[in-house]
Amino acid sequence: MTDPSLILTLLFSAALVLGLLTKLYLASRQIRHVARHRDTVPSAFAGTISLASHQKAADYTITKARFGLLELAWGTAMLLGWTLLGGIDVLNQALAGSGLGAYGSLVPQLALLAIFGLISGLLDLPFTLYSTFRIEERFGFNKMTFKLWLGDLLKSTLVGVLVGLPIVALILWLMGSTGSWWWLWAWGAWMVFNLLILVLYPTVIAPLFNKFQPLEDETLKARVTALMQRCGFAAKGLFVMDGSKRSAHANAYFTGFGASKRVVFYDTLLKQLNPDEVDAVLAHELGHFKHKHIIKRIVSMFAMSLAGFALLGWLSTQVWFYTGLGVRPNMSGGNDALALLLFLLVVPMFSFFISPIFALFSRKHEFEADAYAIAQTDGKDLQSALLKLYQDNASTLTPDPLFVKFYYSHPPASERLARLGVSPGTSA
Ligand SMILES: [Zn+2]
Numbered sequence: 001m002t003d004p005s006l007i008l009t010l011l012f013s014a015a016l017v018l019g020l021l022t023k024l025y026l027a028s029r030q031i032r033h034v035a036r037h038r039d040t041v042p043s044a045f046a047g048t049i050s051l052a053s054h055q056k057a058a059d060y061t062i063t064k065a066r067f068g069l070l071e072l073a074w075g076t077a078m079l080l081g082w083t084l085l086g087g088i089d090v091l092n093q094a095l096a097g098s099g100l101g102a103y104g105s106l107v108p109q110l111a112l113l114a115i116f117g118l119i120s121g122l123l124d125l126p127f128t129l130y131s132t133f134r135i136e137e138r139f140g141f142n143k144m145t146f147k148l149w150l151g152d153l154l155k156s157t158l159v160g161v162l163v164g165l166p167i168v169a170l171i172l173w174l175m176g177s178t179g180s181w182w183w184l185w186a187w188g189a190w191m192v193f194n195l196l197i198l199v200l201y202p203t204v205i206a207p208l209f210n211k212f213q214p215l216e217d218e219t220l221k222a223r224v225t226a227l228m229q230r231c232g233f234a235a236k237g238l239f240v241m242d243g244s245k246r247s248a249h250a251n252a253y254f255t256g257f258g259a260s261k262r263v264v265f266y267d268t269l270l271k272q273l274n275p276d277e278v279d280a281v282l283a284h285e286l287g288h289f290k291h292k293h294i295i296k297r298i299v300s301m302f303a304m305s306l307a308g309f310a311l312l313g314w315l316s317t318q319v320w321f322y323t324g325l326g327v328r329p330n331m332s333g334g335n336d337a338l339a340l341l342l343f344l345l346v347v348p349m350f351s352f353f354i355s356p357i358f359a360l361f362s363r364k365h366e367f368e369a370d371a372y373a374i375a376q377t378d379g380k381d382l383q384s385a386l387l388k389l390y391q392d393n394a395s396t397l398t399p400d401p402l403f404v405k406f407y408y409s410h411p412p413a414s415e416r417l418a419r420l421g422v423s424p425g426t427s428a
Pocket residue numbers: 284285288365366369
């Protein structure tokens with residue numbers, strides 16, 4: 001009666017359906033809520049946000065939410081196709097008979113993951129294309145030509161292969177050769193890899209896609225340097241990134257650690273904000289550092305991946321883990337790549353239900369960074385900077401509260417500005 005394989009199939013299907021219904025419900029709430037508030041600027045913003053830009057934000061939000069539903073349907077179909085309907089099994093059996101090497105040896109296992117990555121990447125392409133060249137284009141955000149887009153795709157695929165294949169090969173090798181505690185070794189390797197990426201991303205990988213020029217505006221540089229010294233930071237590594245090459249969306253971020261630590265301003269941000277506002281945004285970023293949000297995030301990522309590897313260590317030895325997800329494993333072993341792949345596909349189905357916890361922490365961190373920023377700079381500057389950014393990015397001022405709880409890593413404008421203690425209506 002208690003067939004664990006059948007139980008897993010049922011559990012997985014239940015999580016899939018429940019997740020699907022929840023996401024549908026959330027999206028329809030968001031669409032209705034934004035549409036209902038489309039024709040009136042919320043009173044707190046009446047003096048600062050025009051009806052036209054409020055409506056643009058509403059249309060952009062609704063368009064993206066609708067498109068998200070299409071992606072959701074497609075993603076679900078693909079997931080079912082790969083798992084219960086046998087896609088991975090077919091691929092795996094084909095590779096077993098392909099002469100690439102004995103079942104369970106490194107080459108066919110790597111091939112399984114690479115081909116899976118290639119096919120699912122190709123199947124996602126129409127969506128990326130539509131999102132960039134239809135949606136972003138229509139709202140005036142896209143600055144990419146098709147040629148640049150294609151170049152990016154080729155470059156990121158190449159980087160993915162150069163960076164991804166070695167770490168995957170290492171993990172597969174550890175799985176196959178370090179006994180039943182392999183998952184601890186693999187976790188260690190994964191952590192080292194992540195720390196390496198944290199150092200290499202800002203200095204080696206990001207420059208492949210964008211130009212990073214030292215901040216040259218002397219007045220701005222002097223102000224920023226003074227602020228950083230006041231906050232106890234070494235003011236080195238201030239860069240301007242040519243974000244306008246791809247998109248009109250503006251941003252600033254703080255990245256890396258140790259010698260690779262740097263502050264990056266998008267050129268679009270510097271164009272939109274005045275120097276006081278740039279200061280306030282930087283103070284917010286420094287707030288994340290002062291409150292150790294980055295370290296906290298890294299530590300929790302380490303802890304979660306340890307739990308994940310431990311779970312995978314156990315699941316990979318259970319036949320029902322494969323059969324319950326529509327795949328026939330080889331009874332004498334060598335199923336490491338299969339286990340890894342199934343695990344990565346299935347975990348998000350379950351982790352979606354705890355995602356509000358992570359979103360909550362993230363929004364809490366944003367409030368803390370805002371509080372730090374207004375202790376260091378004038379609250380009015382952060383307020384007007386945020387208003388400009390929300391407006392220029394066409395973020396809706398009236399999201400559905402439940403949708404926010406699930407998906408928003410940053411608090412919506414109304415909550416955030418209310419916490420700053422200055423009413424947006426009174427700003428000049
Ligand atoms: Zn932040």
